[in-house]
Amino acid sequence: MTEKQFEFSEKKVRVYFGGNFNMLGEMLDKESAVLITDDNIYSHHSEKFAGWKTIVLRAGEKFKNQKTVDEIINRLIELHADRQTFIVGIGGGVVTDITGYAASVYMRGVQFGFVPTSILGMVDASVGGKNGVDVGVYKNLVGTITHPRFLLYDYSFLETLPKKEWINGFAEIIKHACIKDRNMFDFLKENTLDYFRDSIDNTGTLIQKNVEIKYNIVANDERETGDRKLLNFGHTLGHAIENTAGLPHGSAISIGMIAACAISEKINGFPAFATKEVEQLLSLYQLPVSYAVDKERTWQVLLHDKKKSGKDMNFIVLNEIGKASVKKIPLSELKEIFFNLS
Amino acid sequence: MTEKQFEFSEKKVRVYFGGNFNMLGEMLDKESAVLITDDNIYSHHSEKFAGWKTIVLRAGEKFKNQKTVDEIINRLIELHADRQTFIVGIGGGVVTDITGYAASVYMRGVQFGFVPTSILGMVDASVGGKNGVDVGVYKNLVGTITHPRFLLYDYSFLETLPKKEWINGFAEIIKHACIKDRNMFDFLKENTLDYFRDSIDNTGTLIQKNVEIKYNIVANDERETGDRKLLNFGHTLGHAIENTAGLPHGSAISIGMIAACAISEKINGFPAFATKEVEQLLSLYQLPVSYAVDKERTWQVLLHDKKKSGKDMNFIVLNEIGKASVKKIPLSELKEIFFNLS
Numbered sequence A, B: 001m002t003e004k005q006f007e008f009s010e011k012k013v014r015v016y017f018g019g020n021f022n023m024l025g026e027m028l029d030k031e032s033a034v035l036i037t038d039d040n041i042y043s044h045h046s047e048k049f050a051g052w053k054t055i056v057l058r059a060g061e062k063f064k065n066q067k068t069v070d071e072i073i074n075r076l077i078e079l080h081a082d083r084q085t086f087i088v089g090i091g092g093g094v095v096t097d098i099t100g101y102a103a104s105v106y107m108r109g110v111q112f113g114f115v116p117t118s119i120l121g122m123v124d125a126s127v128g129g130k131n132g133v134d135v136g137v138y139k140n141l142v143g144t145i146t147h148p149r150f151l152l153y154d155y156s157f158l159e160t161l162p163k164k165e166w167i168n169g170f171a172e173i174i175k176h177a178c179i180k181d182r183n184m185f186d187f188l189k190e191n192t193l194d195y196f197r198d199s200i201d202n203t204g205t206l207i208q209k210n211v212e213i214k215y216n217i218v219a220n221d222e223r224e225t226g227d228r229k230l231l232n233f234g235h236t237l238g239h240a241i242e243n244t245a246g247l248p249h250g251s252a253i254s255i256g257m258i259a260a261c262a263i264s265e266k267i268n269g270f271p272a273f274a275t276k277e278v279e280q281l282l283s284l285y286q287l288p289v290s291y292a293v294d295k296e297r298t299w300q301v302l303l304h305d306k307k308k309s310g311k312d313m314n315f316i317v318l319n320e321i322g323k324a325s326v327k328k329i330p331l332s333e334l335k336e337i338f339f340n341l342s
Helices: A023-027 A039-049 A066-078 A093-105 A120-126 A155-160 A162-178 A182-189 A195-196 A202-221 A227-232 A235-244 A250-269 A272-284 A295-302 A331-340 B023-027 B038-050 B066-078 B093-105 B119-125 B155-160 B161-181 B182-189 B193-199 B200-221 B225-232 B235-245 B249-268 B273-286 B297-303 B331-340
Strands: A002-008 A011-017 A033-038 A053-057 A086-091 A112-116 A134-137 A140-142 A149-154 A310-319 A324-329 B004-010 B010-017 B031-038 B052-059 B086-091 B114-115 B132-137 B138-142 B150-151 B312-320 B321-329
Touching: A002 A023, A023 B119, A033 A039, A033 A093, A039 A086, A039 A155, A053 B023, A053 B114, A066 A093, A066 B066, A066 B132, A086 A093, A093 A112, A093 A134, A112 A120, A112 A324, A120 A162, A120 B023, A120 B052, A120 B297, A134 B066, A134 B093, A140 A235, A149 A310, A155 A202, A155 A295, A155 A310, A162 A195, A162 A202, A162 A227, A162 A250, A162 A272, A162 A310, A162 A324, A182 A272, A195 A202, A227 A310, A227 A324, A235 A250, A235 A295, A235 A310, A250 A272, A250 A310, A250 A324, A250 A331, A272 A310, A295 A324, A295 A331, A310 A331, A324 A331, B010 B052, B023 B052, B023 B150, B031 B038, B031 B093, B031 B155, B031 B182, B038 B052, B038 B155, B038 B200, B052 B066, B052 B193, B052 B331, B066 B093, B066 B132, B086 B093, B093 B114, B093 B119, B093 B132, B114 B119, B114 B182, B119 B150, B119 B161, B119 B200, B138 B235, B161 B182, B161 B193, B161 B200, B161 B225, B161 B312, B161 B321, B182 B273, B193 B200, B200 B225, B225 B235, B225 B312, B235 B297, B249 B273, B249 B312, B249 B321, B249 B331, B273 B312, B321 B331
Parallel strands: A011 A149, A033 A053, A033 A086, A086 A112, A112 A149, B010 B150, B031 B052, B031 B086, B086 B114, B114 B150
Antiparallel strands: A002 B010, A011 B004, A134 A140, A310 A324, B132 B138, B312 B321
16 A cells, blocks of 8 residues: 655735725726625615625525525526636625635635624624534534635724624624733723714724734634634533524623633632623623523534534633633533533 | 734645555544445445445435535534544545535534545545535536545445446546646557456556646645646536536546647647547547537536636647646637537
């Protein structure tokens, strides 16, 4: 027998903070580009899409599935999209996740960029290259890790963002503070959701800080073998209840973070007063901190979490506010703790 | 506005020439691995799969579509496959293309390897990281470029390979000779299909040579921006007639190579006697060199070829036997030549 070994390698992401949607007209050729958005964004900003080939998706997490990807692929064929076509996803996390996925597999990958329009999209979903769709109740079960060529931040989209979407987005900002940045945690404590809603400038600065936190983690661990796992803080339980209970992502992971704090107390010496502090900050940003979870059903979904590894779960715990670790917990032990959470 | 830039990077492929299927038992944990094959291979080699979790697909190109991928994803969920699961595709090009694609997107990518069982799979389909499925008549329109962790060549699978599949595979071997290796072209001229069918050892040597030719091209141009395009020799017309006419891949690209030789004569000074030589070699290996093509329909499919770039086609022409180039041909000119081919 002969054994041989062959080697390979890839990407740069340009990020424009405080840019303007109209820059797309300078960056891309309208003839060969395809924009993808949802009917919500399109109805608020239809004038922006004039002259662009645009695919308009139905808005909402329930359309974040393979069927929508299949529809996008068929539309791309109809539009004669080829390898030179540049695709731009304009919207919240659902639109950018699904656009990134469709662009990553169409013709084995065409170039794409994002214009995130929600806080959640700006600080989290569009950042880091993860894309994909849900399969039934399993969140993001199918997808790829492929970075966009650019991220264009046009904060004017935030002017039409409903308050509930601001709340949704701050869950991920608080998550970043919990796992990586005690100073940002304290800064958030000193302010309120309305403070940021009233000042796009301050929000812009906060968004840029959060993108940098996330990129610093991702750049060192693109395939999530180490530090990137920390970004899943609150997401193991969060994802499991998100689709089973039909909660918004931010609400689900807010509850997930509180549960993860309680588990951190039990297995990682995280102090109870710190859990209280996290709870207070989430409440300050109007996020829910408790929910009547259907534990049996949630557990069944949790067993399919991507962070499960054989008979263990890679669970994210806090050491202190601003510092997190990955703990491999046997599923049997996690189940015991989970079913005993109040 | 602030502009920032973030950077990233990836892989090694182990190739075991002349190995044995049973090595899988040493390389992988039967508990956590999942094998994917088709009912054809499974019926001939069911004993090999004893004790392994196995997904058996229906054999044939017509099942190489998203629906089959969706079925695989659902089976992986049922089997509780997680990020530690190792998936192995065992079969011809359809099985390895679809397995590589499903593994690349399940949980955003789990590890996988291939045991190619056909000549075509061994010298081409399983080599180079391209995977995917067809969308209607459009070949491999959706997929990724993701390398397997290993390729395990067990030549004993060739003992049950039908003669028509040998013929199919030699089309790609002759393609490699045409674009890169005049010596191999001459060596093939001196032998016959039966010579190789009667000697697994000689076939093994030929296969290894072809894998090395392809890997050398791919390693230098993974994303097909340069030399890798040469591997598409015969494939632009080939793919267009493969699914419209329902021809085997080898037959379709054999006809495609002859057409590409005729086009090379017209636009690249390729000598007519050399086209004759290619035709004779294809005939020696029992491949068809002409076919009554439905030109209008073929042209419509060709317009969706992945090698189309705006108003041009990146077409592969021969300079001489063993040397090829990419020529950007305006679609209007290609259409003119194509409709005038005898």
